[in-house]
Amino acid sequence: MALTQTAETRCSKPILVAVNKPFDDEGGLQALRSHPLFAALSGQDLQYILQQSRRLHLGHHQLLYRQDMPAHQFFFVISGCLRLYRLDSSGIDRTLDSIASGDCFAEVMIYADPPRYACYAEALKASEVLVIPVKAYQDLLEINPRYAQAALRHYAKRAVSRFHDLEIMTVQNARDRLIRYLIDLLPNGTEEGGEVELPLPKCLVASRLAMQPETFSRILADLKSSGLVRVNRSRLFISDPQRLVDISQ
Amino acid sequence: MALTQTAETRCSKPILVAVNKPFDDEGGLQALRSHPLFAALSGQDLQYILQQSRRLHLGHHQLLYRQDMPAHQFFFVISGCLRLYRLDSSGIDRTLDSIASGDCFAEVMIYADPPRYACYAEALKASEVLVIPVKAYQDLLEINPRYAQAALRHYAKRAVSRFHDLEIMTVQNARDRLIRYLIDLLPNGTEEGGEVELPLPKCLVASRLAMQPETFSRILADLKSSGLVRVNRSRLFISDPQRLVDISQ
DNA sequence: CTGAGTAATTGATTTAACTCAAGGTGGGGT
DNA sequence: ACCCCACCTTGAGTTAAATCAATTACTCAG
Known part of the structure; x- marks a missing residue:
């Protein structure tokens, strides 16, 4: 059985379909600016990303996406916290990562082929996330290949960090x-x-x-x-x- | 105790210092060409990488690098196989990954800061690796930012794959x-x-x-x-x- | 404030995996 | 061919962790 009652058992449909107000909050914007994936962006390009993105409110234990769902968006946590987990066919719930405010997640989807989420994501409490279309970021990289430097650094770091997580689990x-x-x-x-x-x-x-x-x-x-x-x-x-x-x- | 006798216990010093013949083998070059990190490179740029690189022979159980060693090179396996592992202070030997012919490894070091190897690497049998200076690849990305696209795809894939490894270990x-x-x-x-x-x-x-x-x-x-x-x-x-x-x- | 529901703790028992120990097995070198 | 040396397998006993079962502590809604 699941270790805890998950969004899965409570609220049947993921809520990515919801369209919310655009992202115009100053505080959240500052946080986004300081993330490695966005720090190098020009004001104009950041504006483009924001125009394409939507702000989304998640309730306690609300599901954001499901494992194997087509992945056309990635996410930035404005406030709150989430977790990534997988569900076995027997319903065993295995937590893989925790996501805090200021983090990006599912950002590997920018380069995934085919783009499908590798796990479930749910809010652990009321949270705000920025929903960023993968396409929007891809466009930017296409236009300005220099941005790839920051992305590369970020991805390399992420790979190292996952490696380190793996290392703990071999104990x-x-x-x-x-x-x-x-x-x-x-x-x-x-x-x-x-x-x-x-x-x-x-x-x-x-x-x-x-x-x-x-x-x-x-x-x-x-x-x-x-x-x-x-x-x-x-x-x-x-x-x-x-x-x-x-x-x- | 270690699960198996490691290079650590047999041969005291890692062998990165050795300078071997340049890489001119046709078969190996083909394999390198087909690796995502090198596939997009122009003939000239690939030549540049090869000029800067050295081919290195590793014997059975020979240590390539040590955890925490400064990392100025990354590697491509021409033939043979290796493993990545960590050693606890108590000497427990934990295998983290296996590397086959045609693979790149420690390539995250291109973007690591500070650049230090996160684990040990040893050959599991007689193997040939291409030792590529991190600087050489960085130079190339500097000159031709388009190359970053392929690198990004590779790193994203690696992050996903590590995530998947982690997932297995939570079972x-x-x-x-x-x-x-x-x-x-x-x-x-x-x-x-x-x-x-x-x-x-x-x-x-x-x-x-x-x-x-x-x-x-x-x-x-x-x-x-x-x-x-x-x-x-x-x-x-x-x-x-x-x-x-x-x-x- | 109070009660319902979830999360955390604690105890008793069972079981999966570790440890220690003794044989096998197969490949490489002489 | 033979022996040697890793590597692997199998067995017996022990232990760490899972499971089952209650109880206690929080959190939140009314």
Whole structure:
């Protein structure tokens, strides 16, 4: 059974069809400007993208797209957060990634052939996304090939980051996977401690790390009682990341 | 302990320093031409890349580069096969990818900052690789931004493929991970059966799938006795992939 | 504030996978 | 041909994690 009740079970149709107001918000525009895929764009070209795009509101647990759906848009998160997941035929729900405000996702669709979404995407809470037609960005790259430099850098980084995610998943025991996941959440890795916020509810972090929610809970309780992690709801305080790494392996 | 004896334990220094003969082989050149990153290059530009590159012979289990080493080159496999892996501080050896003849690897280094290899790379048998200076390819993209299109397509595909690898690893049980891995090796997925060759020795496939060699062996023995897979050394014959998928989940 | 529903925790039990250990097997070198 | 050395397989015992089952804690809507 699914680990959590998904949008799939609640609201039957994805909502990409909805047409909303154009994107004219100043704050959101600033955020878009600072994303690597858009930072280099001229004012005019950015305007073109925005004209072609639509702003979309997603409710709690609302489905944005389905696995295998034709992919003609990619997305930028103006506010809120989402997750990417897959559903087995048996209905097992496996979380693959969490998406935060300021992130782009499904942007690989710009070059996918055929363009079909590789997973489901749903909002974890009320969120605003910018729906960007793949074609619009392609047009821009066609006209100004210099823009490809930034895109290349972005894609290379994304590939590295996926590789790193994969690396975590080849760690064989649940505790060590969780520890590595936590270290990655820290802004400076093992360099210095700090407070991190889980980007997903605990049961979905568990799913992301290929373990059961009960296992997640027990491991975290362990780390807590060993004084390695201080837990407050979805906020974790890690004072000494190096100690965490030392007990793993 | 390491699952298998690695180059690390045998030969202490990576061999990137070696300077070999330039790349002038016709067969290898054809293969390079057909790689997405090089297919679009003009004869002159390809020649430039080849002039800057060196051909390198690697012996069985020879180390090509180390995790965290400064990365000024990327690679194209002319013949043979390699694997990418990481080593924990406790010496646990985790295989992350297998590289076959005709593949490019570490090519994300063209855009990495700072450019450091994310893992180890070693030859699994005697192999020939083309050592391409990152700078050479960067120069080309600088001069002809149109080349970036092909590179973008390649990087997007790579990101998708890593995402898919990650997806396999979120499958919680060993048997189902193995089944999915096998299906992916089939040229047409579940569409039709066929013979596949494991791209890695069994103990390394096990490592790649985050399980012990013994577990791998037992699962394969199970599948064999159920008539789902016919095993001949590292060659597996899968007559009905759909049946395999059906028993997973 | 209160109750309903979801998420998180905790306990007891079962099971899948790991570990340790002992044989096989097949290919490459002498 | 033979032996040697990896690699692989198989077995027995142990352990980590899954499963099943309750209880507790939040969150949100009314």
